Amino acid sequence: MYATDYVKAADVADAAAKLAAADDGKLLAGGQTLLPTLKQRLASPDKLIDLAGCGLSSISKSGDAIKIGAMTCHADVANHKDVAAANPGLASLAGGIGDRQVRNCGTIGGSVANNDPAACYPAAVLALGGTIHTSKRDIAAEDFFVGMFETALDEDEIITAVTLPTPQKSAYIKFPNPASRYAMVGVFVAQFADGVRVAVTGAGEDGVFRASDIEAALTAKFDAASLDGMTMSEDGLMGDIHASPAYRAHLIVEMARRAVAAC
Amino acid sequence: MPEGIAEGIGASVRRKEDRKFITGRGRYTDDINRAGQLHAFFVRSDVAHAKIKSVDIKKAAAMDGVAAVYTGQDIADDGVGGLICGWVVPNRDGSATHEPPHPILAKDKVRYVGDHVAMVVADSLATAQAAAELVNVTYETLPAVVDLASAATAAEIHDGMANNTYFDWELGDEAATADAFSKAKHVVSATLRNNRLIPNAVEPRAAVAEYDHIADSYVLHSTTQNPHLLRLVICAFVLNIPESKMQIVAPDVGGGFGSKIYLYAEEACCTWAAKKLRRPIKWTADRTQAFLSDAHGRDHINKVQMALDDNNKIIGLRVDTLANLGGYLSAFAVVTPTYLHGTLLSGCYAIPAIYTNVKGMATTTAPVDAYRGAGRPEATFLLERMMNIAAAEIGMDPAEFRRINFIPKDAFPYQTAVALQYDIGDYEAPLDRALEMIDYKGFESRRAEAAKRGKYRGIGLSSYIEACGIAPSAVVGALGGRVGLYESAVVRVDPTGTVSVFTGAHSHGQGHDTTFAQIVADKLGIPLANVEIVHGDTNRIPFGMGTYGSRSLAVGGTAISKAVDKVIEKGKIIAAHMLEAADSDMEFKDGKFAVAGTDKEKSFGEIALSAYVPHNFPHDRLEPGLEETAFYDPLNFTYPSGTHIAEVEIDPATGVVTLVDWACCDDFGNLINPMIVEGQVHGGIAQGVGQALLENAHYDENGQLLTASYMDYCMPRADNFPSLQVDYTVTACTHNDLGVKGCGEAGAIASPPALINAVVDALSPLGVTDMTMPASPEKVWRAIQNAQTKAAE
Amino acid sequence: MPTVSMKVNGQSVSHDVADNTLLVTFLRETLGLTGTHIGCDTSQCGACVIHVNGASVKSCTMLAAQANGADVTTIEGIANGDELHPMQQAFHENHGLQCGFCTPGMIMSAIELVETNKNLSEQDIREGLEGNICRCTGYHNIVKSVQDAAQKMGG
Secondary structure (H helix, E strand, O other): OOOOEEEEOOOHHHHHHHHHHOOOEEEEOOOOOHHHHHHOOOOOOOEEEEOOOOOOOOEEEEOOEEEEEOOOEHHHHHHOHHHHHHOHHHHHHHOOOOOHHHHHHOEHHHHHHHOOOOOOHHHHHHHOOOEEEEOOOEEEHHHHEEEOOEEOOOOOOOEEEEEEEOOOEEEEEEEEOOOOOOEEEEEEEEEEOOEEEEEEEOOEOOOOEEOHHHHHHHHHOOOHHHHOOOOOOOOOEOOOOOOOHHHHHHHHHHHHHHHHHHO | OOOOOOOOOOOOOOOOOHHHHHOOOOOEHHHOOOOOOEEEEEEEOOOOOEEEEEEEOHHHHHOOOEEEEEEHHHHHHOOOOOOOOOEOOEOOOOOEOOOOOOOOOOOOEEOOOOOEEEEEEEOOHHHHHHHHOOOEEEEEEOOOOOOOOOHHHOOOOOOOOHHHEEEEEEEEOHHHHHHHHHOOOEEEEEEEEEEEEOOOOOOOOEEEEEEEOOOOEEEEEEOOOOHHHHHHHHHHHHHOOOHHHEEEEOOEOOOOOOOOOOOOHHHHHHHHHHHHHOOOEEEEOOHHHHHHHOOEEEEEEEEEEEEEOOOOOEEEEEEEEEEEOOOOOOOOOOOOOOOOOHHHOOOOEOOOOEEEEEEEEOOOOOOEOOOOOOOHHHHHHHHHHHHHHHHHHHOOOHHHHHHHHEOOHHHOOEEOOOOOEEOOOOOHHHHHHHHHHHOHHHHHHHHHHHHHOOOEEEEEEEEEEOOEOOOOHHHHHHOOEOOOOOEEEEEEEOOOOOEEEEEOOOOOOOOHHHHHHHHHHHHHOOOHHHEEEEOOEOOOOOOOOOOOOOOHHHHHHHHHHHHHHHHHHHHHHHHHHHHOOOHHHEEEEOOEEEEOOOOOEEEHHHHHHHHHOOOOOOOOOOOOOOEEEEEEOOOOOEOOEEEEEEEEEEEOOOOEEEEEEEEEEEEOEOOOOHHHHHHHHHHHHHHHHHHHHHOOOOEOOOOOEOOOOOOOOOOOOHHHOOOOEEEEOOOOOOOOOOOEOOOOOHHHHHHHHHHHHHHHHHHHHHOOOOOOOOOOHHHHHHHHHHHHHHHHO | OOEEEEEEOOEEEEEEOOOOOEHHHHHHHHOOOOOOOOOOOOOOOOOOEEEEOOEEEEHHHOEHHHHOOOEEEOHHHOOEOOEOOHHHHHHHHOOOOOOOOOHHHHHHHHHHHHHHOOOOOHHHHHHHOOOOOOOOOOOHHHHHHHHHHHHHOOO
C-alpha cells in the first residue's frame, strides 16, 4: 500500500471539509473494497477520511420506509428485526454479501458509493426506488447509479443515509460467481401497490439496471409463471471467463423467477 | 479403541503437533525475522514472451532505503547456475530430453508472465516494492504460446528446441497394442482434457536467507517440502557452495501439495544476495505472486483408444498425451507426465497390451510440475473416464464392467504391460464396500425422486490404483531419475529412555510427529509422550528425500522401524550381558528385555541407562550409547487402490452441480493412525472435487493469467461439500515392515473421474456423453441446452 | 508517526505506526503475534480473522488506525491459561487441522459463528465458514469440530 494519511472525521461536515482540503482524498467507510484496492497499489489517495466516528450507523423505520445510516454494516441490516419484517428481500440481500467478516465491516454507504457492477446493494436500492441522502442533497436511485463504478456523487459529496420504501413483497436472489462469490447475476424483485420493480446487478456492462420486460410481466401478474418463455437480450451484458452474456441473460430471468417464488 | 493400542500402531491418537497450531504458536517462515534483515521484491515479467532489450535500474537503485537491485546480468556475471531438472527421459528416437537453461533471473528473454527479471533488496518491503516499480524493463514482444494443441507449430520459445517439444517419450509395446486393436470387437475413442490447476497451499512460499561471513556459511529458512534436496540443488548446481556450509531449515510449513518440492528462483536469489550484502534477506510471496510463479499442475490433452474383445474384456489401450510443461522445465516436470503417468495406465485392470506416447510441450506459461498425485490423477482420469465411456457404449453397468476387467486377487504379483509389478491387491473388496456404502442398488429410485424435484441426479465411480511410496532408487536411476529415493532415520535413545527420532521426511500437515511416534512407541513399548520426532533441518538429520508421492510412511516410516529394530537388537545384547544370558535367549516384548522362559528381565529404561553409564556393559562387543541410523530403500513402489463413488444433482435451470454424497473405500495396507489417514482422504477428495467442479487456471491468448487471485480462481469452500463417507479394506504391502502403502494422494487421484462420471451419468438421459473439467455452471447448462436442442430437431 | 492504542488479548498496547499499517501487520510485526496469518491479497482466505469488539473481521482488511481504541482478540488470546478454548479443544479432538496455517482464522471465525447462532445445522456451519479457505482438510473435520464445540459452548 502506498503511504497515505489517515484521519477520523468527527462528523459529516468535518469529513466534507477534510475531503475538500485533500488533493486526492478518499472516504473510508467499511473498507472492504477500498483496502484491497489500496493493498494492490491500484490507488494512491493522499488522505483516507474515516467516517466511523460520524454517527452514521443506524436503522430506523418510519411509516412506509426504512432509513439506513450510511455506515451501517451489512450484518446489522441482515439481523435487524424491522428490516426482516418489512423488507425480507433487503435482509436476505444484506445477509448474503461477501462472508461473515465482510458483513461485519462493509457498509451500505460504501457499497452504494462504490457502485461495483457485481455488488448486491445497488439492486435493492434501485428496485425499491430508494433515496440516497448525501451531505448536499437527496438523490433518487434512478439518478444515482450512472455506470460501472460511477455515481451521481460530486467529488466532495458524502452519503449519509439511504431510505428504502417498504414494498408489499420483496426478495433478492443471487447467483454467485463461484470464485469471488460476488453476484454473477443478482435480481431484486419488489412488489408495490403501483407495480413491480425489478433490478439486476452483476450482469450489466453499465452496472445495475432495471429489467423492464420482467417488471411489466410481473406487474400484469405477480407469478413466477409470468416469466415462462421470456428471454432477455444479451446486449449490454457482461461476459467474462465465468459467464457469457447469453448465460447471464438466461440467469436473469431464472433468478427473477426464483425471487418471485421466494416472495 | 481396543485396549493395548491406545497409543500404538492402529490407534487414532490425537496429534502431538496440534497444540502449537491451535494456540497460534506455530512458527512458519514468514514468522521469522532477523536483526538487520532486508526485504526482497521481484520485478516480474508482465508479458508472456519477449526479448529483454534493456533493464534500467538507475532510479530504483537510487531510491532511499534500497540496498541493491540485481538483474540477470549480475547473476550471469557471478557465474550463478540455473535451476535444474531432476529427472529426464529418453526420446523415442534415442536422443535426450531437451533441457534449456533456466536462469534464476532472466537475462535475454522472458517466457511467462511472472518470470523473474530483477530483484530489489531494501530495508522494508514497502520500499522494495516501490523501487521495483521504478525498474524500467524494455521488451521486444514475441508471440505468446498458450494453446497446448498448437504449441508445436507456434513461435519458438527456446533457441534450437524444435517444435517447442522438450521430449517425445514412449512406453509399452506399440506393435502388440496395434495387434490388439486389429482383433478388437469394439474400439472406444475419446479425447480427454486434464485441466490446469494452481496448487494454492494457503501459506505462500517464503524464504529467509542468512550468511555468516566469518564462518562463510549460510542458513536458509524455506517453505520447502524437502530441505535436503533443496540444499543439494542450491549448493551443487546453482550457487556452488559446499553442502557442509549450508543449513536449510523448513520450520512449520503451511501445506505443499507438490508445489513446495522444488528449489525456486526466489530462494536462490535471496541466498546469493545475502552473501553479497552480508545481511539477512527475507522474501514472502503474496498470493498474486504465488499464482503467477508457483509451479502449476496437470494440463494434458489425451487421445485415448481402448480395444475390447467379444467378452467385453479390455485387450488394448493406446494413449497419446500432450503435456503442457510451461516456459521452463521445473525439477520434476519430465517424470510427472511420463513415468508417473504412463506406468499407471493399466489401472486396476488386466490389460495385456498398452502403448503410450507423451510429448512434453513448452508454452509461454508458468512451469508445470507435480501437484498432489503428480501424473497419477491424470492417468486415472483418462482411464476411469474411458471405463465409463466404454461401459456406456457396450451397454454394461460401469461397476460390472470394471469388475470383469479387474486383475483377480489371486493373480498377484501382477506384471502390467507398462513396467510396474503390483505386489498385492484385492480390487473387488473396496468396490463392493463402496457400492454398499452409497446404496448403489437404490440409486435409480433416488434418480427418480430427484427428477420429481426437477433435478438430474447422477452417480459415478472411479476405481483407481496409484504407485506411490516412491521408490526403489535403482529403478528410478534406470528410468532417468537423478536422485535416490530412499529415506533415512536416526533413532536416538537418551539415558533416561526417552527417544528422539530424526527423519528425512518432512511434515507440512501430514501429522508425522504423531504417526511416526506411534510406530516407535509401539515397537519399544514406551509412552508416546517419550518420543519426539525431529524433521526439517539439514543440520540435525543425516540426509533425507522429503515428503511427496505418498512416501513418508512407506519409506520414511519403514526407515524408522528399521532403526528401532537395530536399537532393539543392540538392547538385547546389552541385556543378555547384564542378565548373563545368551543373546539368542533374549526376547523384547512390552518394553522389556527378558530371558525367554524365565522371569529375568531388564526394562527398556534400564538398558538405555546402561548404554550411557556402561559400568556393566559388553565392551568387547559393543560401543556405548544407544543410537541407530537406518537408510531404507524400498524394493518396489507401493500400490494403494480403492473405489470412490460420487453422487450429484444438477439444476437444469442453472447448470449448477451439487455434490450430494460421497462414499469411498480405500486399501492403504495397514493403518498406523486411522484418524490421520481419514483426514488425508478428505483433503485429497476436496482437491479432486475442486479440479472437477471448480478450479481452472486460465491464460488468455496473450499469455496473461486471468485467474491470478481468489476473485477468479475458484477455491473449494466448506459449503461445496457434503459429509464424506470413508472406509477401508486391507491387503498389507508385502515388501515393507509395516505393511503400509501411503494415503496422501489417493483422494486427489480417485475423485475427479468419479465426479465427472456422475455428472455425465446425470445428463445421460439427455444424450450427453462427455463433460470437461471443471464442470462449471455455464458449461453444464450449455450441455443441457444443446442436448435439448438436438432432441427437438 | 501517529500513535495507535488498543487492547489486545486483554492487554493495553500503544505504538507509533505509519497510517497505512494494516491491523494484521500491526499484530504480526509490531506486537509479534504471529498466530494471525496472511494467505491472500483479496480478503478471501480468512487466515487473518480476529475479533474486533467481539465481531470477527479480516485483519488484512482493516487499518491498525481503524482499530484505535478497540478491544482486539487474536488466536493467542482465547485460551484461559493452559486451558484451551472449547473450539481449540474441539479442533484437536476432531482432527480439524492439518498444516495449521488456516487454523487460527478458522477457529476465530468458528467461535463467532457459534456465539452468535444457536442450533447451527451442518449446512449453517458450512455456509458460515464461507470466508475461510482450507486446502488440507476438505473441511469435513472442521465442520465436525465446530459441531462438537457448539455443543460444549452451550449452543
